[in-house]
Amino acid sequence: MDSALPPEPYWPVEWVEDAGRQSHVPRGQLRLLDQRQLPHRTVYETYTDHAAVAQAIRDMVVRGAPAIGAAGAYGYVLGVRNGIPREQVYVQLLQSRPTAVNLEWALRQLHEAGNIAADKLLHKAHALLERERRHNWAMAEHGAQAILGDARLRVADRPLRVLHHCNTGALATAGWGTALGVVRRLHQLHPHLLVHVNETRPRLQGARLTCWELGQWGIPHRLQVDGAVAHLMSTGQVDAVLVGADRVTADASVANKIGTLTVAVCAAHYGVPLYVCAPLSTVDVQTVRGADIRIEERDAAEVVNPHGSAPDSRSSFAPVGTPVYNPAFDVTPAALITGGIVTECGVARHLERLHQNAEHSGMAEQLARWKVPGA
Numbered sequence: 001m002d003s004a005l006p007p008e009p010y011w012p013v014e015w016v017e018d019a020g021r022q023s024h025v026p027r028g029q030l031r032l033l034d035q036r037q038l039p040h041r042t043v044y045e046t047y048t049d050h051a052a053v054a055q056a057i058r059d060m061v062v063r064g065a066p067a068i069g070a071a072g073a074y075g076y077v078l079g080v081r082n083g084i085p086r087e088q089v090y091v092q093l094l095q096s097r098p099t100a101v102n103l104e105w106a107l108r109q110l111h112e113a114g115n116i117a118a119d120k121l122l123h124k125a126h127a128l129l130e131r132e133r134r135h136n137w138a139m140a141e142h143g144a145q146a147i148l149g150d151a152r153l154r155v156a157d158r159p160l161r162v163l164h165h166c167n168t169g170a171l172a173t174a175g176w177g178t179a180l181g182v183v184r185r186l187h188q189l190h191p192h193l194l195v196h197v198n199e200t201r202p203r204l205q206g207a208r209l210t211c212w213e214l215g216q217w218g219i220p221h222r223l224q225v226d227g228a229v230a231h232l233m234s235t236g237q238v239d240a241v242l243v244g245a246d247r248v249t250a251d252a253s254v255a256n257k258i259g260t261l262t263v264a265v266c267a268a269h270y271g272v273p274l275y276v277c278a279p280l281s282t283v284d285v286q287t288v289r290g291a292d293i294r295i296e297e298r299d300a301a302e303v304v305n306p307h308g309s310a311p312d313s314r315s316s317f318a319p320v321g322t323p324v325y326n327p328a329f330d331v332t333p334a335a336l337i338t339g340g341i342v343t344e345c346g347v348a349r350h351l352e353r354l355h356q357n358a359e360h361s362g363m364a365e366q367l368a369r370w371k372v373p374g375a
């Protein structure tokens with residue numbers, strides 16, 4: 001496999017340099033693809049201050065754990081460039097969304113670098129994004145090989161059928177993708193593939209974004225409502241489940257988009273292997289148990305109106321004023337992750353290999369404390 005990540009037709013998070021001469025003050029702006037408008041409109045917005053970036057993350061202009069990490073890093077650069085106190089910039093960005101650890105991880109890389117100049121911070125943000133993209137690519141290879149090597153998944157006379165929840169493609173990662181990155185690589189190696197796409201209520205990341213990306217990549221797919229999962233599995237229509245993660249704790253619990261736990265329970269019940277695909281930047285060993293993860297609760301409008309705007313009597317599914325509970329994520333315990341956790345260093349069933357390959361010295365120590373399913 002070529003080690004260079006192929007270019008994407010679109011970059012959801014990108015720093016755009018201003019024309020003109022270089023200076024020690026980083027010129028340029030952050031450009032985000034407004035994911036709220038997909039699949040029908042491809043609109044880019046530009047950002048020159050950190051508060052607007054924090055708002056864009058909150059409003060899900062950009063979403064997906066690694067992508068909000070990258071956007072947050074560039075937001076931090078903008079804040080420092082604009083002379084705002086670093087602590088204020090850090091806290092404001094950090095508070096934009098609480099569950100995905102990648103945002104905190106990326107912000108800390110910059111905030112803990114000390115009082116360095118904004119142009120040096122910009123280099124760090126670029127390096128961070130490049131590294132995430134490379135890791136996605138490595139993860140795709142590990143995941144695809146693991147699935148092709150999984151004896152339970154050897155099918156000859158029909159497509160290999162994988163189920164995916166939410167969106168974990170290039171849009172969610174600012175690069176190749178995590179779980180969908182594995183799907184992309186799998187499709188290159190084994191084109192006889194069908195992806196069952198969960199629509200992913202309430203924000204419909206599956207229907208709007210995953211179907212859009214799979215369509216661009218030419219990967220066969222079919223959309224279903226989230227409630228169809230048990231039926232699909234009970235009728236033998238799913239060979240494996242692939243999902244991403246927003247935070248993986250020390251006990252290998254996985255926070256991911258609401259509905260993942262339902263998929264995992266069904267998969268375990270019907271003996272369908274479930275793979276979680278996440279870079280090590282999503283592993284948070286400081287959080288010991290899944291129950292300790294802070295789950296973001298979002299606005300009621302998202303549940304009663306698929307476009308998320310304040311519902312009126314015409315746009316609301318439910319009677320106006322209906323009380324709503326809208327947790328954005330749930331937590332799947334390690335016992336239900338029956339395939340493994342795919343990272344850029346290998347599949348977490350094989351802990352020894354993870355240690356050997358861990359790129360960063362500190363990571364090996366962290367992984368030693370990480371209890372991995374099946375290890």
Ligand SMILES: CSC[C@@H](O)[C@@H](O)C(=O)COP(=O)(O)O
Nearest residue numbers: 063064065168172178244245257
């Ligand atoms: C590579 S993305 C992994 C997760 O971030 C993804 O599965 C997810 O839950 C995204 O949630 P979102 O609320 O759209 O940001």
